[in-house]
Each structure stands twice: as C-alpha cells, then as structure tokens.
Amino acid sequence: MVHTPKKARISLLTQMVLLISIVVLISMGIGTALFSFILDDILDRYIGQQAMTVAKLSAMNERIIAAFDTDNPSQTIQPIAETIRMETGASYVVIGNKDGIRYSHYDPKQIGLPMGTSNDPVFLENRSVIYRGTGISGPAIKAKTPIVNKKGETIGVSSVGYVMSDVEKKVAEYKERVVSLSLVLLVIGIIGAIIIARRVKRLIFGLEPEEISFFFYRKSSYS
Numbered sequence: 001m002v003h004t005p006k007k008a009r010i011s012l013l014t015q016m017v018l019l020i021s022i023v024v025l026i027s028m029g030i031g032t033a034l035f036s037f038i039l040d041d042i043l044d045r046y047i048g049q050q051a052m053t054v055a056k057l058s059a060m061n062e063r064i065i066a067a068f069d070t071d072n073p074s075q076t077i078q079p080i081a082e083t084i085r086m087e088t089g090a091s092y093v094v095i096g097n098k099d100g101i102r103y104s105h106y107d108p109k110q111i112g113l114p115m116g117t118s119n120d121p122v123f124l125e126n127r128s129v130i131y132r133g134t135g136i137s138g139p140a141i142k143a144k145t146p147i148v149n150k151k152g153e154t155i156g157v158s159s160v161g162y163v164m165s166d167v168e169k170k171v172a173e174y175k176e177r178v179v180s181l182s183l184v185l186l187v188i189g190i191i192g193a194i195i196i197a198r199r200v201k202r203l204i205f206g207l208e209p210e211e212i213s214f215f216f217y218r219k220s221s222y223s
Contacts, residue, residue: 016193016196016197016200017190017193017194017197019193020189020190020192020193020196020197021189021190021193024185024186024189024190024193025186025189028182028185028186028189031182032178032179032182035178036175036178039171039174039175039178040171043170043171043174044141047141047162047170048130048141048143049130050088050162051090051130051141051142051143051160051161051162052128052130052143052145052160054084054088054090054093054143054160055093055128055143055144055145055158055159055160056128056145056158057084057088058080058081058084058093058095058158058160059145059146059147059148059158061080061084063076063080064076064077064080064081064095064147065147065148065149065150065155067103068097068147068149068155068156073097073103074102074103074104074111074112077095077103077104078103078104078105078108078111080104081093081094081095081103081104082104082106085106090160090161090162091106091140091161091162091163092105092106092159092160092161092163093106093158093159093160094115094158094159094160094161095147095156095157095158095159096115096119096156096157096159097155097156098123098154098155098156098157099114100114100115100119100157101113101114101115102114102115103156115157115159116134117133117134117142117159119144119157119159121144122144122145122146122154122157123146123154123157126146126154127146128143128144128145128146129143129144129145130142130143133161138163138164138165139163139164140161140162140163140164141161141162141164142159142160142161143159143160143161144157144158144159144160145157145158146158
C-alpha cells in the first residue's frame with residue numbers, strides 16, 4: 001500500500017506573521033517610493049530657488065555692477081563671484097555681459113569665452129528664469145537673472161548653477177535616511193505582527209484552524 005506523504009502545513013502563527021509582514025512591507029515600499037518621488041520634486045524646486053537667490057545676490061552686488069564700466073571687468077568680478085560660489089555652495093557663479101561673454105567662471109580658462117547656454121529670456125524679455133540645462137559643466141539646475149545698472153539698463157547676466165551630480169549626492173543622502181527609517185519601521189511592524197499573532201493564538205487556546213474545524217465537526221455530529 002502506497003502512502004501519500006502529507007503536505008507540510010504552515011501553522012496559524014506563521015501564516016499570520018507572514019501575512020501581516022507582507023502587508024507592512026508593501027505599505028512601506030509604496031510609502032518609500034512615494035516619499036522619494038516627492039523628495040526629488042521638492043529638492044528640484046528648493047535648489048532652483050537657491051540658485052536664483054544666489055544669482056540675484058550676485059546681480060545686485062554694487063562692485064560687480066561698477067566693474068562693467070572698467071577696462072578689465074573680470075579682474076574685479078572673478079574674485080567676487082568665486083567668493084560667492086564658495087560661500088553658497090553653488091557649482092558655479094558666472095557673470096556675463098550682454099554679448100554672453102564670461103567675466104567670471106570657476107575655471108579661469110573659460111573667462112572671455114561665450115556662455116554655454118542662451119541668455120535670450122534675460123535680455124529679450126528682461127526676466128529671471130530657473131530651468132534644467134546642460135553646459136560645459138554638465139546637466140545642472142540653473143538660474144539666470146539680469147544685471148541692471150543705476151540707470152535701469154540691463155548690462156549683463158548672472159548665471160548660477162548646481163550640477164546634477166552634486167544634486168544627486170544630496171538626494172542620495174536623504175534617500176538613505178528614508179530607507180534606514182523604513183527598515184526600522186519594518187522591523188517594528190514584524191515584531192508587532194508576531195505579538196498580535198501570538199495574542200490571537202492564545203485567544204483560540206493554541207488550536208490550529210484544522211483542529212478547530214475538527215472540534216466543531218465532532219460537536220455537530222453528536223448534537
């Protein structure tokens with residue numbers, strides 16, 4: 001006579017722990033993904049506004065404005081722009097004239113050369129802009145604003161950028177914290193699942209579903 005091996009049964013306690021843990025894990029995964037998406041959007045906006053603040057700070061610097069009327073504007077502008085860049089953490093602070101020629105750059109070899117992206121919105125529409133663009137520094141979140149002299153004339157442009165590699169490092173740091181917090185919450189959720197499952201197990205006197213079914217089956221047979 002051939003005996004069919006019995007299938008291994010998972011205890012009620014294990015089933016409940018697994019089920020609750022899976023629900024917690026899925027919830028945490030969705031929450032982490034959503035938070036990461038929101039974080040990316042917030043940081044894009046925050047860094048864009050920060051770039052604009054630095055650009056306007058540079059554009060309103062009286063020494064920079066006055067330097068446009070000198071024979072060698074970059075001699076005065078370059079050290080000021082570099083000081084602003086280092087103090088604010090910007091990837092670059094570029095000051096250019098109306099022809100788009102650089103008076104400052106973190107790489108001095110680029111001074112005197114045309115700027116890498118268009119300044120049309122600044123000069124043609126006389127407005128400040130925040131955007132993502134790619135220049136010689138690579139993909140970046142950029143801000144440009146006009147430089148205006150005391151006569152109200154637009155004489156140049158202040159361009160500030162945070163390259164994406166630097167931005168992504170900051171994003172990665174925040175995401176690591178989110179993931180770490182998620183793992184802690186997951187562990188707490190699993191511990192909570194075990195506690196709940198054991199509580200339910202005690203309430204049903206440690207019986208398995210099959211045992212409960214058998215108990216009621218026998219009771220109904222004798223009634």
